[in-house]
Amino acid sequence: MSAPPDTRxxxxxxxxxxxxxxxxxxxxxxxxxxxxxxxxxxLGANGAGKTTAMNCLLGLTLPTGGDLFAFGLxxxxxxxxxxxxxxxSSAYTALPGNLLVGQNLLVFAKIYGVKDPKAKIxxxxxxxxISHLSKRVTGQLSAGESTRVNLVKAFLNxxxxxxxxxxxxxxxxxxxxxxxxxxxxxxxxxxIGILYTSHNMxxxxxxCDRVIFLHKGRIVCEGTPAQILARSSSSSxxxxxxxxxxxxxxxxxx
Amino acid sequence: xxxxxxSALVLRxxxxxxxxxxxxxxxxxxxxxxxxxxxxxTVFIQKNTNPEFGNFVLFFLGGMILWDIMFRAQxxxxxxxxxxxxxxNLLNVFVAxxxxxxxxxxxxxxxxxxxxxxxxxxxxxxxFGYTFNVFTLSWWLIPFFxxxxxxxxxxxxxxxxxxxxxxxxxxxxxxxxxxxxxxxVAVFYRVEDMPAWSQPIAWCFPPTYIFEGMRDVxxxxxxxxxxxxxxxGLNLLYLALAGWLFLWILNLTRKRGLLTKFATQ
Ligand SMILES: Nc1ncnc2c1ncn2[C@@H]1O[C@H](COP(=O)(O)OP(=O)(O)OP(=O)(O)O)[C@@H](O)[C@H]1O
Ligand SMILES: [Mg+2]
Numbered sequence: 001m002s003a004p005p006d007t008r009x010x011x012x013x014x015x016x017x018x019x020x021x022x023x024x025x026x027x028x029x030x031x032x033x034x035x036x037x038x039x040x041x042x043l044g045a046n047g048a049g050k051t052t053a054m055n056c057l058l059g060l061t062l063p064t065g066g067d068l069f070a071f072g073l074x075x076x077x078x079x080x081x082x083x084x085x086x087x088x089s090s091a092y093t094a095l096p097g098n099l100l101v102g103q104n105l106l107v108f109a110k111i112y113g114v115k116d117p118k119a120k121i122x123x124x125x126x127x128x129x130i131s132h133l134s135k136r137v138t139g140q141l142s143a144g145e146s147t148r149v150n151l152v153k154a155f156l157n158x159x160x161x162x163x164x165x166x167x168x169x170x171x172x173x174x175x176x177x178x179x180x181x182x183x184x185x186x187x188x189x190x191x192i193g194i195l196y197t198s199h200n201m202x203x204x205x206x207x208c209d210r211v212i213f214l215h216k217g218r219i220v221c222e223g224t225p226a227q228i229l230a231r232s233s234s235s236s237x238x239x240x241x242x243x244x245x246x247x248x249x250x251x252x253x254x
Numbered sequence: 255x256x257x258x259x260x261s262a263l264v265l266r267x268x269x270x271x272x273x274x275x276x277x278x279x280x281x282x283x284x285x286x287x288x289x290x291x292x293x294x295x296t297v298f299i300q301k302n303t304n305p306e307f308g309n310f311v312l313f314f315l316g317g318m319i320l321w322d323i324m325f326r327a328q329x330x331x332x333x334x335x336x337x338x339x340x341x342x343n344l345l346n347v348f349v350a351x352x353x354x355x356x357x358x359x360x361x362x363x364x365x366x367x368x369x370x371x372x373x374x375x376x377x378x379x380x381x382f383g384y385t386f387n388v389f390t391l392s393w394w395l396i397p398f399f400x401x402x403x404x405x406x407x408x409x410x411x412x413x414x415x416x417x418x419x420x421x422x423x424x425x426x427x428x429x430x431x432x433x434x435x436x437x438x439v440a441v442f443y444r445v446e447d448m449p450a451w452s453q454p455i456a457w458c459f460p461p462t463y464i465f466e467g468m469r470d471v472x473x474x475x476x477x478x479x480x481x482x483x484x485x486x487g488l489n490l491l492y493l494a495l496a497g498w499l500f501l502w503i504l505n506l507t508r509k510r511g512l513l514t515k516f517a518t519q
Pocket of ligand 2: 050051052
């Protein structure tokens, strides 16, 4: 059973993306397309190549092979133009800890050229239920609070394309749930295309329309969570994950 | 180049200076200590020795103040970059629509603002406190400061490039780099007092012309104009070279995939 082809505009595309580090391929001819309004999950064990893929797609790391396009434009050549329409958030970056939350967000709103920065920041903080944090020192926030502040930053420029690298890492189940719901809500309202990595299968099932499993830089399988479950003999995505991590493939029962 | 982007980045550093007053203290403290200590020494020596020697100490004090201007400009560039490294903010900046030239321009402006603060403080103290005052140099100060600032910017970019290349292990270079040049640029002595073999080297660096010029102005009230032009010309050359080095290393860092390692750890 194959899904009908997705006719929405392709906003992000990798063609045979390859990235070697000292002779080892972190990504090996990795190709995919992300459509407008689609949430694509990138799954795989530690070291599978998810972050490397995102870094290449953000222009932070240069690929050793292959071609990258966003909004139909070649990535390196139109980097600034593309970044203006995109955004990124990760549990592993932070906004300057010595500034107030409101100051940090104001600076980034101005960098992204947001028209009415104060109003935009207030609106997004309200949406993520962190309006009370505006006057707090960024470095003193808890992991959950700072994740949500990072998400406000990521939504500031009304991105059409968003890359989220483990946005729910280190969140408690309650906050993780809230974050997922907000991401999903904003994503639907504004028809954002999201590339999403997570080790939390709950995240993936709730947020992603489609997932790609990577193993050692290569695609092992892809499809909607339901399709993948149907194709494997596993009862949960978590089992699929473990099988792929250990064997490098979805093993069918003989 | 987008002015709004640059001003947003500068705003980030201004917030930083107002949020953490220790940074302002650092900006004012060392210049003041230097000036007071050496100002007192100057007064002491002027009272106790013949005028010729007093003059010599005046040169020393002038050299110290001008050196400090260059150092502040270099720090403005290098420390601004390090602030983004320390706070793991670099990635946010690099994934935002910020051109490298805009980022570097913002650090230049911070370097300039640091000079303005330092210069005002030093001028006020030397004006009220000492027979020596910076304004002996009158309007010569403007081209002096400008040239030293340009070289400070170049050194700042070189420091930043080295930190990008060698990571945080190279951080102390942010403070050390200007001092690699100090012996060669005749801050506290005349070029003719340097060993003969090192004199041609001294003339390769823009600040040498400024420090020589400063002593001429103090002694005779004027200086060789060609010194200023040579210094400015060399400065443009160094800025271009430092900018090229910075871009080259930034690109190398992207190629090696180290930009993110370095920005998140
Ligand atoms: N700059 C680098 N230099 C050398 N090797 C690197 C570099 N960056 C990544 N790698 C290697 O590339 C491989 C893929 O790493 P990557 O960070 O993309 O994994 P990941 O899927 O994001 O893993 P995780 O789930 O742990 O975040 C790993 O083997 C890693 O060691
Ligand atoms: Mg990762």
